[in-house]
Amino acid sequence: MFSRWPFARKTCPDPDGRLGAAAPRASGACLALRARRGAIAWLRAVDVLVSAISLLVATTVAGVEGPAAARQTSLSLDATSMLLFAVTLSATACVFPLFALYTETALFHWKPALKAMVKAATAVLLVLVAGAALLRPPLVTPAFLATYWLMSCLGGLAVRLIGRRLLFLTEAQGIVARRTLIVGTGKRAQEIARDMLDHPGHGFRFCGFVADGFEVPPPLPRPEKFALVADASGLSAYLREHVVDEVLVCLPLVALCGTVDALAAVCEEHGVAMTVVTRLFELPNPRHRPGSHGGEVVVTVSNTLADERELLVKRFLDVTVSATALLVLSPLLVAVWWLVRLSSPGPALFVQERVGLNKRLFRFYKFRTMVRDAESMQAALEAQNETNGATFKMRNDPRITPLGRLLRKTSIDELPQLYNVLRGDMSLVGPRPLPVRDVERIENDWPRRRFGVKPGITCLWQIGGRNSLPFERMMELDIEYVDTWSVAMDLRILAATVPVVLGMRGAY
Template sequence: MPIRTRQSAITWLRVADLSVAAFSFLVAATVAETARSGGAPAAAAVHVDASGALLFCVALGATACVFPAFALYTETALFQWRQAVKAMVKAATGVLLVLVATAALLRSPLATPAFLAVYWLLSCLGGVAVRHAGRRLLFLTEAQGIAARRTLIVGTGQRAQEIARDMLEHPGHGHRFLGFVADGWEAPPPALRPERFAILDAPANLPAYLREHVVDEVLVCLPMHALCDTATALATACEEHGVAMTVVTRVFEVKNPRHRPGSHGGEIVATISNTLADERELILKRFLDVSVAGVALVALSPLLGMVWCLVRLTSPGPAFFVQERVGLNKRLFKFYKFRTMVQNAEALQADLEAHNETNGATFKMRNDPRITPLGRILRKTSLDELPQLYNVLRGDMSLVGPRPLPVRDVERIENDWPRRRFGVKPGITCFWQIRGRNALPFERMMECDIEYVDTWSVALDIKILLATIPVVCGMRGAY
């Protein structure tokens, strides 16, 4: 029996996701018990204690709360296949992080690496599978013309024709293209256009057309000057007939734009940004930052205490070096690291400017005379960077992001394009930290930072964090 409407498909998705979460939990628990018992089937029965039962409830609750945050119960989850798969992986990872945090609090013996890995894999595969099944069942209805949204496109420009062609080529996306509403062709139509690739009526006659025909949606795709003249009349006609109206505009030709809808002062707006625009991923990024930084600070506290004592004992001055650095949107914040130089190092820098070994805004010397003997070891092993975990907890920095620059370096940046890096939080590690560190020229460092801004995702952060480990352990490019 095909699903009759998209809303019913989404309702079934919610039920199916909870079923997949329960199934994944039980299978993962069985695998964990089997691994714990040495593979003996008789001993592999799942023993659910109070912490395991609570963890099960958390898995279901997190699924119900996290999945909607990643738009998995919208039409996008049914019709935009690639976006749905990406969102499913991110949502499953978010649920997994909730389980890890809960298991750490409960000290549940069930949450072994095997359990977590199996649960994540099964929830990802199961979520993708149920969406594929829902999409196929819904398509059986849409192919018969029952559930597809009957759509008119106002405008005949290049973008309008691209959208119409996509509707005709992909009926499974949920739209049945009826035709164009326009006074004429704004852009030349294709020589071999489909049968329904035609102008049905003029915008002035839209109310009469809506009275005589079944229309679910009017999609307005007009240039800005035409919108100013006709958009109000079109909106009024659609409102009177209870027909949804969607406005598509390509206002700005910008590189790598990221956009999100919203409201401002009661008005509907669209925000265009070339930085991190996905608030759901930002929340997940912050959760990752706080979780990892918090655990690391607790686990490394003995090492931090030992380094603090060594710095105080081997050279006069405070153990921590505190400096104002430039952060998100060029806000200044106090940056912490273990002191690796003599106490008055900043005052001595002016005398060393002529020996700068970089060709950009930064100052680097391989054999900087201000560095203490212990400081060279701390820099080589990157132990001096550990106090920045405190900056991460405070929210000034992230685990991954462009390295925060001193005010002196920012004032010396000559071009404007590297300043896009200030659209994201600075981080402890970044692309150029794993691609050569101080051996890279300044311009290449900035190119790496812009690449991060343009391609950022939580998965990329995890990839950079994992790639940083061998770089730090190998002590490559640090001085």
């Protein structure tokens, strides 16, 4: 089913975004804008840090400029030098905003950022020179000033390029670029849709309108994206087949009262955030208040409403643990790779497309534990499936190699998924990613809420019985994780996974 969709990839480049039968991740409706504002806020602190590092590097360069200068500076900063440093850091915090370095333009357009950075660094350098003329510290030499200016320019530009790159990575994971449906086709709904289309950098991707028809005629010329993709009764079917991160309800109050309960039930069942736009509260400046969308006060109904700070902590935990584990376990990974290659014909790694966050397909890695053509042989074994749900499990699967049985028992075959975690396709903790075949066989909609969070290497049912649990119980535990997730919960699950893996319980 999914294979015929050429755009079934993590970045979802196609405007239709048809990927499969899973529900997307649902976080706060304003997570996209808050993520960008948060990145810009962090730049203020990082710029001061870069300025401090530039001063220290410049001091080192001045210290090796010559024997006399080395005796004078030698990194033994006196009171006047420390005062000059404080003035420079304060100037950085005060001058940089004057050159629009804390705007989205500076973050996402490198040429204006480069020009602004050179101007701002030069202005701070002038403050530094003026302070040095008054305080006359011994370390301020031509080499010191040139080094500081160059380091400040390069460092400031680098942190903006890195910040932009990190935001683009989160965009691929559905955090910054939120695929949005609009319920309603009135004037305000069309204004919001046009704003999304005109400003994709704001973090929203307009997917279409949900309505029986246009309440008011669309503008001429009509934008290509102004399309009716479903009516209210077809919303559930559309969510089942497409990547949608948010449903934005923009209806008149009368229509809202009659449909909001049904819309909320559908969105909650699919794990999709629902944002309701209302003009009941005319605030003087709602754009600067939390919980706004397109300048309107909103209420977000979501079953996975997580604080973005916790999401950042979770991602930091994923990156640090996976990178460290890959480094420490690299000898074991290489040894297993060779053993798999030598023990049976075929590649060492098993690569399969699985359904991840928001119905995005990704390449899933593990050590191969079956014969080379195991997937093509599965159809003949379907009658021997030992599970009562969408998954396929056989305790004595004839396709498993002798080495593969040992790798499964010890869970060593799962170690390559650390690379998926490092890439951002998966997390250390989350519902296990299902193959496309299993997702297509999920009959009810309620288990699809498990797709509202990023899949993981371990989860609640991995520590509570693993393969011995029935499919429905696995799904219930996944939904429990979605509803109660926290960083502390992830840490508890990781700690509980260790004895389960060492005891080789429930793995086959």
